[in-house]
Amino acid sequence: MxxxxxxxxxxxxxxxxxxxxxxxxxxxxxxxxxxxxxxxxxxxxxxxxxxxxxxxxxxxxxxxxxxxxxxxxxxxxxxxxxxxxxxxxxxxxxxxxxxxxxxxxxxxxxxxxxxxxxxxxxxxxxxxxxxxxxxxxxxxxxxxxxxxxxxxxxxxxxxxxxxxxxxxxxxxxxxxxxxxxxxxxxxxxxxxxxxxxxxxxxxxxxxxxxxxxxxxxxxxxxxxxxxxxxxxxxxxxxxxxxxxxxxxxxxxxxxxxxxxxxxxxxxxxxxxxxxxxxxxxxxxxxxxxxxxxxxxxxxxxxxxxxxxxxxxxxxxxxxxxxxxxxxxxxxxxxxxxxxxxxxxxxxxxxxxxxxxxxxxxxxxxxxxxxxxxxxxxxxxxxxxxxxxxxxxxxxxxxxxxxxxxxxxxxxDIAPSSVLIVGGGLIGKKLIDQLKDSQKDGIILIENDPKRIESLRHLENEGVYLISADARDEKIYREKLNNVQNITTLITTSEDDWLNLRVCQIVKKMKPEVHMLSVINDVKGREVFENLGIKTINLREAAATLIYVLMDAHLTSAPSPLKHVQ
Incomplete structure (x- = not known):
């Protein structure tokens, strides 16, 4: 006292x-x-x-x-x-x-x-x-x-x-x-x-x-x-x-x-x-x-x-x-x-x-x-x-x-939405391309606090951010109403097994969801495709794109033979 x-x-x-x-x-x-x-x-x-x-x-x-x-x-x-x-x-x-x-x-x-x-x-x-x-x-x-x-x-x-x-x-x-x-x-x-x-x-x-x-x-x-x-x-x-x-x-x-x-x-x-x-x-x-x-x-x-x-x-x-x-x-x-x-x-x-x-x-x-x-x-x-x-x-x-x-x-007023898992470079680019053209909602799940903070500004543009482990089923039940409003799932994380687990969770809750996953190891492609999940490998995609660009360039370029008499 x-x-x-x-x-x-x-x-x-x-x-x-x-x-x-x-x-x-x-x-x-x-x-x-x-x-x-x-x-x-x-x-x-x-x-x-x-x-x-x-x-x-x-x-x-x-x-x-x-x-x-x-x-x-x-x-x-x-x-x-x-x-x-x-x-x-x-x-x-x-x-x-x-x-x-x-x-x-x-x-x-x-x-x-x-x-x-x-x-x-x-x-x-x-x-x-x-x-x-x-x-x-x-x-x-x-x-x-x-x-x-x-x-x-x-x-x-x-x-x-x-x-x-x-x-x-x-x-x-x-x-x-x-x-x-x-x-x-x-x-x-x-x-x-x-x-x-x-x-x-x-x-x-x-x-x-x-x-x-x-x-x-x-x-x-x-x-x-x-x-x-x-x-x-x-x-x-x-x-x-x-x-x-x-x-x-x-x-x-x-x-x-x-x-x-x-x-x-x-x-x-x-x-x-x-x-x-x-x-x-x-x-x-x-x-x-x-x-x-x-x-x-x-x-x-x-x-x-x-x-x-x-x-x-x-x-x-x-x-x-x-x-x-x-x-x-x-x-x-x-x-x-x-x-x-x-x-x-x-x-x-x-x-x-x-x-x-x-x-x-x-x-x-x-x-x-x-x-x-x-x-x-x-x-x-x-x-x-x-x-x-x-x-x-x-x-x-x-x-x-x-x-x-x-x-x-x-x-049940949540809009039909695209769910993206992974807020890395691919996830961010996807959101940038989707947010202006996508009439439905966009949801992003990311577990890295630093990435989440760097993406906070997207909330002002209608993107719904969830900071959580995407493998936790409780997230989909409590925050996404058992994914009933999800029409498309895109998994973009660097971990193939995480991507696979997320696809399995969503497929169990709503089998008709359209699913696309980035795979980092092509050896695991068969596991994904057996579940009806479309896959894309970045190296293969890059090689295909390079070929398409080269083919377009060669097609549009003048032939060197036309000048030969």
Whole structure:
């Protein structure tokens, strides 16, 4: 006890050291949460919320956001949110989006409106929250989160259509939802009552105006980034990455200056433009932004959960949990089915999209901001807002995040796919050739951690990576639904016996799969072909190709005899 007292007295004389120690602890806890997430396949946010609450002000008080000051904490959270949303926009591919644009527009308009109206009604009547506060809560939970959606979709295999719709909705709805929330907040502090229909018109007008202004700010910043690249080209990779980070923060700042809470719309649009136009070092930029996003999520969720009053969750209790379940099982499905009614999506895909709508970093951070603003205006309800939003984040992430793989398997929404075993030179070349022309999905199994890391960027292009021993039958049962959606198997590893074993496993589960295997030793060809597996030996293939090229050259070359008289 005396040692702790002495340590406290010592740290009291060095406030900067307290900041450094708190930051180091946040990084350490965040690292542990990410490792647990990788090992358990659960979203990291679950662990971040649990650890933050346990180590926060009402727990062990080892992580205290107050050391950064309220202004500093809000600035950190704002920049982190900007980075996260920009990275989400960067990953959106317009080539896929144009085929699903109607659904996305429906999800960020009609679905948001249904969520706000529906959840305001539910919380008002079930919990007894005052109408204006119910509307504000409903506005905050109308957003899903790219911070949760993207990691979940990386762990399961779904069609490119479903992936595009969910990821694009998560990015764009953040901007719509937050601007709707700030418009509702202005309505709340105006003192108008829900019965005054005319007073609701400014909400819709402000949302539309703020979105347009934010989009223009984002487009302007993206244009500026491209101009800088053109003028000072060529730029080193490090400088280009720094430029993109600067543009991210600048777009957010400009959007906020033009119209409050338009910053999220600005960074989303800037990210989408840069991600879908010619830009140098784009793959390394995506990797860099991914690392920053991981760090941002860690910092924000630990800071927010560390400052959470846990007694609020207990006071809200079962009624609050029921409200969240109604959001998940009634309001969200209603909004999704109406929003996608005019799109060519089958009912299985609709059910999965309706299931997967976890709330994330934007909802949680905005709830903290509005709680502080309500206190500043002397309006009761700040506690219930924070408590309900955090309960919504926690329940949706735990239930929907952990159940996503089961739902995908139950609904059988995985696309017909080509399965490639081996991420070496042959496997990589195959993927490069298939990913643009292959309408079906591409799955790669590789056991070498270094190779897997070098191939991570392919996840952003729709390739499903599995880091595992391809000889483990459990992989095919649990992650590939007993290979029921596999149409073609190509084994390219340097180990012929591994290739043979994989073919045997797949053939046992689904005999009609078309199989092709690279063989390194031609002596084993007969074993493969007896099982109906087509084979190719690289040396033989190279010799054949050389012969074909020589024959083509000799055929097209002029004959030396025609000049002889």
């Amino acid at each position: 005396n040692d702790l007292t002495q340590l406290s007295n010592y740290l009291a004389h060095y406030p900067a050291l307290v900041l450094v120690l708190t930051t180091a602890l946040i990084f350490l806890v965040g690292l542990f949460a990410q490792i647990l997430s990788d090992k358990t396949s659960l979203p990291a946010i679950i662990f971040l919320l649990i650890f933050g609450s346990a180590l926060g002000k009402q727990g062990l008080n080892l992580i205290n956001p107050d050391v950064y000051s309220p202004v500093g904490t809000r600035a950190i959270i704002a920049i982190a949110v900007a980075i996260v949303v920009f990275e989400g926009g960067l990953m959106i591919d317009f080539r896929h989006l144009r085929h699903n644009l109607i659904s996305v527009i429906g999800l960020i308009t009609a679905n948001v409106l249904i969520t706000i109206v529906g959840m305001a009604w539910v919380t008002h009547h079930l919990i007894g929250i005052e109408w204006r506060i119910s509307l504000l809560y409903a506005g905050l939970v109308s957003v899903t989160g790219p911070t949760v959606i993207a990691p979940i979709l990386r762990r399961i295999h779904v069609s490119q259509k479903v992936k595009t719709i969910l990821e694009t909705e998560a990015v764009l709805v953040d901007a719509v939802g937050v601007i709707a929330a700030i418009s509702i907040f202005n309505y709340v502090i105006s003192g108008a009552s829900p019965g005054q229909g005319d007073s609701l018109i400014p909400i819709f007008r402000n949302v539309l105006l703020s979105l347009v202004l934010g989009a223009l700010c984002g487009a302007a910043c993206a244009w500026l980034a491209k101009k800088i690249v053109q003028i000072f080209s060529p730029l080193r990779g490090e400088v280009t990455r720094l430029l993109v980070l600067t543009i991210t923060v600048s777009a957010y700042m400009l959007g906020e200056l033009v119209s409050h809470e338009s910053g999220i719309a600005a960074v989303a649009v800037a990210g989408m433009i840069i991600g879908n136009t010619e830009f140098p070092h784009k793959s390394s930029i995506k990797e860099f932004k991914g690392d920053l996003t991981l760090l941002s999520i860690t910092v924000v969720f630990l800071l927010l959960s560390a400052s959470l009053d846990l007694n609020l969750l207990w006071r809200i209790g079962l009624k609050g949990a029921i409200c969240v379940l109604i959001l998940m099982l009634v309001i969200r499905p209603m909004g999704v089915f109406l929003s996608t009614a005019f799109e060519r999506i089958n009912w299985r895909e609709r059910v999965f999209i309706a299931w997967l709508g976890p709330r994330g970093i934007v909802a949680a951070s905005a709830a903290t901001f509005f709680a502080l603003e309500l206190d500043a205006y002397g309006i009761p309800g700040s506690g219930i807002i924070r408590g309900m939003v955090f309960m919504t984040v926690l329940i949706t992430v735990i239930i929907e995040g952990s159940g996503a793989r089961y739902m995908a398997s139950l609904l």
